[in-house]
Amino acid sequence: MRVSVAYVEDGAHFWRTLDLPAGTTAREAAERSGVQRCFPRADPQACQLGVFGKPVSPERPLEGGERVELYRPITADPETVPRNDREEPE
Template identity: 55%
Template sequence: MITVSVAYVERGEHFWRTLQLPEGSTAQQAIAQSGLQQRFPAADPERLKIGIFSKPVQADHILSEGDRVELYRPISTDPEQVARRERNDHEGQQS
């Protein structure tokens, strides 16, 4: 058996589950066993990207002891636009 965790964030709500799985288990199996989709139906591993410690992997990736499986939602805001807006707001307040 190996110990892994599954992590997901949606609208500020965090999901983190630690699981014991048989050796040879995949990222998709960990997601299915975690109960994530019961709590967040939109967290569909068929549609969302999956990663292990921020590195993209396929759903059939074989897990290792201590892996953290993560599901990534699409970015809804361009981070560069946010940074630009914050700089402009900050500069306007200093005047």
């Protein structure tokens, strides 16, 4: 089956399409993609994983055509970051 693995960090991105056996898990796909060689902080053992924008268990078996995403941890408290509220013109 063909799946993709995606990761973004500091404006740089990683996208790799892989042919993997049926039953491959989200974590296995992330590990086999080589993302951590390009981005050392993209550890498939530590990062939250998702498929098409929805968090999933690392042990979730994938289906052909799916995109595995590695999510970085939040590094700022959202309540302390200033909002970018712009007034809309009337």
